[in-house]
Amino acid sequence: MKTTESALGKSVLRREGAAKLRGDAQFIDDLPRDGAWFAGTVRAKVPHARLLGVRRDERFDWDRVVLITAADIPGENVVPVVLRDQPSLAEDFIRYHGQPVALVAAPDQETLALALESISVLTSPLPPVFDIDESLEAKTIIFGEDNVFRTVEINKGDATAALQTADVVIEGEHHTGAQEHAYLEPQGMQAEWTGDGITIRGSMQCPYYLVKAVAELLDLPQEKILVIPHLTGGAFGGKDDFPTMLGGHAALLAWKTRKTVRLIYERGEDMRFTSKRHPARIRHRTGFTHDGQLVGMQVEMVLNGGAYGTMSPLVISRAAIHAAGPYQCDNIHISARVVATNHPPSGAFRGFGAPQALFAVDAHLDYCASQLGVDPLELRRKNLIRRNGTQATGQNVGDDASAGEVLERALQESDFVARREAYAEFNREAESRRGADRFPRRGIGLSLFMHGTGLSGYEEVFFHSGVALHGNADGSITALTSQVEVGQGTRTIVAQLAAEGLGIPVEYVLTEQPDTNQHPDSGPMASRTATIIGGLLITAGKRFRAEVERRQGSLLPDPLVFRATVAKLVAGGERLEVREHYSPPPEMRWDEEKHQGDAYPAYTWSCCVAALEVDTLTGEVAVLDVTAVQDVGKVVNPMFAAGQVQGGVAQGLGWALLENVVWKNGVMQNANLADYSIPTAMDLPPIRAVFLEHPQHRAPHGAKGLGELPMEGPAPAVVNALRSALGIHFRRVPVTPEIILPAWEARNLE
């Protein structure tokens, strides 16, 4: 008798891979046009103003198109994300350059272009606010009473007292820039009027957000809204909250025209007007004993949220919880605010606030080591969170404490200590030559960090995610979730995880393109599929098997027999379906108000090492190689996991070194893929992913979150490596040649 070998930990091939490679995988822009109308957006051209109205040029025949403004919206004019501050179409005020004011649909692209040229937005300007300090001054109010979307404070012990008595207190201020998601497939939606409701297809991460949003916007019951997320060509958080606005726009036009309407952004429009990673300013005051024991940490962080709240209230929570990094300190005060400015709204982006926080704390600690005259490795060894240690919210991590192990493993895998010495020798050699300033320098640096698995605090309870397994007539089983395939491999790993619970071969499990009729709401992505959703699938699989065996009256270890039994039961008219919903582990405690308690069921711990060479004539940095070590609990699919790490590290290196959004009056000036450079194959080094697998006990299969984590390591590792190369501490990413070169030249004047 055969039993089933587990598919977990196997590099099962990508289910939709062949279709993508043949070129017949359909993305939203690939759907047949079939009489669909084309749509465009009329946008404000000022960053802050009172909206007076729109003026239509009467030389254009407006009967040829359909135009919608805020006044035409049948339901509530809102993009409901966390707050309800953002209108779908501007009504009284313009809060950012590019804000949608009206929508146009036309039967063909030429007519659409003419119509868009024939309409202008009338405004009366107000003073704009672009940076964090101006926003905090609150002379001009954009949001609420003080421009603050949310403040999160975290207190542990008494940081003020600890800093007063510390032997040494070291301060540092770090800045991070906006980052563009630059998914290769621009945003797009197609909406169709179905007679009494709307079907929306598109490029998105979270179909259920859109159901709720469109129902409100059109004042229709949620049952009348069907959302079908297509294969999505990269997302990285950029297709988390933004499609709630875009899908609403497509739906409004479909409702008004009673037709199918395509609203597809071109690259420039996408880059200028969709969300970015929150820029941040983070200040640290850190107290140590003489020998480098951490005694107190004060962190003051402000994120630039742009014009509307979007995901900011949740981003700031994750940022705050991660602000002290993977370090054990008994006295911590964290104050984190996210403020409004007249930039396009910032939104979700891989890491969700944690990258900014982790960059600052780890770059700062490395700098502190240099000030204390302590080896940065020793400083980390002395202070990292160990077994039963507590992080900033007071959460006891129990034995989920691999910070030390990932550090040691990364040192070993990257041959860190020997290479650090070799590079120091290389640099001494350069110093000793004539025209020393002109010779390249080399450095190696690392970062130590963690990422909380699942959503922060109570959010997971709020989403109450569900999955379902459904038996089919041929004995196969369909796994239903609303997790969207955006490239991370969801369709494949959902099948692996369901198969694990069911105890059957992965080929017996079907996974389809989700839709909101059939597929239960399993919440956002957020590095949750392999762990939170995976846990639900495994539990559901076990229940499904037990149910089949109960009805059959015997155990069915042989997969062929199990399959035949499922087929027989279904053929006999029995409905085989098991649903499973998330409920938090009962021992977890969380105080949202104080941000105290068990912030996450588990943490993924990681250490990232970057080695680099700086061309001191140009300030250009060549990264030589990156080693990323992470404890992910359990690797579900090794090939996909390595792909996530390599892609995440690439995105992190881009954020660290290249990706510079140039703003002028609240508009991105370099909104194309030539002037905003994401890493090319020539820019990137070999990237090695090493996995540790210490199972977490709050998921049946032990897996922790992975997707976001790898982008968090490179920025601090690069800045630390630059200090080892040049002896200069850079306090800002992206750290471009325009920053490096003058700093290097200034150093030589000293």
Added chain:
Amino acid sequence: MNNDHVFRFHVNGHPVEAQAPPMQRLLDVLRDTLLLTGTKNGCGRGNCGACTVIVNGQAVSACLTPVVQLEGADVQTVENLSDHDCLNSLQQSFLECGGTQCGSCTPGILMAATAHLRRGGGTNTEELREMLAGNLCRCTGYIKIIESMQQAAAAK
């Protein structure tokens, strides 16, 4: 007022007569007229490589190629690589090595790689990185794309 002309060329071995203004982009002819949507529009300005196709043996950006330049040309797109459902060895390597994630860059990269390998281009990592410089991928960090190409080249 119609400045359409008729242009005759081959796409994936089939003769095509395209009636279009001379500056119409090959990308639009492929996607909108011939419904060959495997070729992707990632930027429309020659910056991303998602629209890469092979014209007379050369990898080119279809978004920068006006149809007027195509008279008599031989155009090959991603749809021409597999024999019906059967992946060719390059595609198979991408599947096995994890060279595609979201898939937006994939058709363009497959065509750039195909042109390179057919030309007998070098397959060490540096040569392949250089060859790929015009094709952006936001998902993979390029590592597994390079491994995929090397596996395919080694199998030859």
